[in-house]
Amino acid sequence: MPISPAYRPDPRFAALGPDFGDPVQAAAFPQATLRFRNDRAAASVGLEALDDAEWIAHFGRFVPLPGQPGPIAMRYHGHQFRQYNADLGDGRGFLAAQAREVSGRPAHEKELRLLDLGTKGSGTTPWSRGGDGRLTLKGGVREVLAATMLEAQGVPTSRAFSLIETGEALERGDEPSPTRSAVLVRLSHSHIRFGTFQRAAYFRRTDMIETLTEHVRALYHPHVAGGDVPGLLSAIVQASARLTARWIAAGFVHGVLNTDNLNVTGESFDYGPWRFLPLYEPGFTAAYFDQFGLYAFSRQPEAVFWNLTQLAGALKLVADAEPLTAALNGFGPAYIRELRAAFLERLGVQSLGEAADQRLLDTTLALLRQGGADLRWEPLFHDWFGGFASSARALSGPRARLYQGEAFDAFRFALFEHEPDRPERLADPVFSEPEPVELLIDQVEAIWKAIDEDDDWSLFQSKLSRIEAGRIALAGPFDG
Known part of the structure; x- marks a missing residue:
């Protein structure tokens, strides 16, 4: 089946030359079993018409798409838990393709935006540092779930594009081994990291x-x-502030906020030891190895700002320090402004x-x-979405007994000041359900257990279907 005429290859990163990336080849995997394909994301770059065999060829075997130069492992450095590491780069992934977005941009944008197809688990590269360049199937399942949930909640995020099981038995020290393997493809607007700039600065390459x-x-x-x-x-500061605020409003903990895990478009990506909060717990951490809570839930704004200062440090080689400092100082006000907006959006009410x-x-x-311990994070936003219009629903629902006392009275007063935003959304069946869709760790582990023990993907598919229903409900009947 031919690729859609809407597909517009535009491999801009390759044109930067060999200082920025290395041509590589994907691993030759023993099998390729398609476990997930995101046709809605594929449609945004004109690739939805591929049949499954073609899909596997391009995203499991990595036969280059038309107009693409082939895989490129991107070069970068980074601070990892605030320790500089000059031995980084794409060690188990590469940039597979770049193409222009099909449609959907505001009328004032003359050029459709550029999108990257990047991989995870596609094999070794010059930057693998002795690793096997592979991804566990569990890791791939977790990334699909995280990216799908975050997109549904309005968080700027890469989208899980494809997940293909690859038939290798992987040894890992932090999970039962041998374990199943996979290769993931994600779609985002850029894979250029803060650490990409840091590498150029490390070599004092002002030209780069x-x-x-x-x-x-x-x-x-x-x-x-x-x-x-x-x-x-x-611009990067403002985008990063928006991303951070929306993590907080979603109750999300990324887990590994190193400078190689933040990019220039302010999109979240590379989901490893992530968690969603069960309850409001400022010190909640996602990574077992984050022993000092550096990237705890409430410290994520601090972590992102620290990383932005490292980006500014790299840019000092080509710009004066004072205006760079002024740009950095915009993070705090932008974050607070974006946090207010994100909470209003999560509660479905208008600004006052x-x-x-x-x-x-x-x-x-x-x-x-x-x-x-009684009031979980996500159910509060479900119960009170739309403000006053949801009073009867919330006060007769499973958490009705929790909605009393001084703290609740203050919340209700503040909420009812605000008019509902697009109240027609409350007619969606999602809001008649007593419980919202959540993505807590015990649910993720149950999904993986069914896959691991019985090759049962029904819980995975069911969770994705519920998340998609929630996305559509929040978007509204005219947004899709």
Whole structure:
């Protein structure tokens, strides 16, 4: 079946040359069993018409798509738990393709945005550091679930595009081994990391930094004037503040916020030891190896800002420090502004101005804090979505007994100040269900247990279907 005429290859990263990446080949896997394909994401780059055999050829065997130069392992450095590591780079993944988005951009954007197809678990590269370059099937399942849930909740995120089981038995020290293997493909607007700039700065290559800044500006932040490096940093700061705020509103903990895991478009990606909060717990961590809580739930804004300062440090080779500092100082106000907006969106109400919006944010967190072990994070937003319009539903639902007392009264007062935003969304059947879709660790483990022990994918598919139903409900009948 031919690829859609809407497919528009545009391999811009390859044009940067060998200083930025290395041509590589994918591993020759013993099998290729398609476990997940995201046709909605594929349609955004004109690839939805591929049949399964073609899909496996391009995203399991990595036969290059038309107009693509072949896989490139990207070069970068990074701070890992704030320790600089100059021995990084794409060690088990590569940039497989770049193509223009088919449609859906605002009318004022003259050029459709560029999208990357990047891999995880596709084999060894020059940057594998002795690793096998593979991904466990469990890791792939977890990434599909995380990316799908975050997209449904309005978090800027890479999208899980494809998951193919590859038939190898992998040895891992942190899970029962041997375990099944997979290769994942993700779709996002950029895989250029803060650490990509850090590598150029490490080698004192101002020419590389200048090339990279113009590449990033022109492709991802075209509203910034050419040569305005502080303006580019400001755009990345603003995008990163929005991402961080939406993590918090989603009750999400990324787990590994190193500088090689943050990119220039402010999209979340590379989901390893992630968690969603069961309850409001500021010190909640996702990674067992984060022994000091560096990337705990409430410390994520601090972590992102610290990483932005490392990006600014790299940019000091080509720009003055003072305007870079001014750009960095925009993070705090932007984060607070975006956090208010994210909580309003999660509660389905309109803005009433800074003071009232802040009051709603504060009282929501106070209610969650007081609720302790009884009031879970996600159900509160489900129960009270739409504000006053959901009063009867919330006060007759399974958590009705929790909605009383001073903290609740303050929350309800603040919530009812705000008008519902698109209240027609409440007619969706999702809001008649007593429980929202959640993605807590015990549910993820149950999904994996069924796959691992019985090759039963029904729980996985059921969870994805529920998440998609939630996405459609939140988007509304006219958004799709």
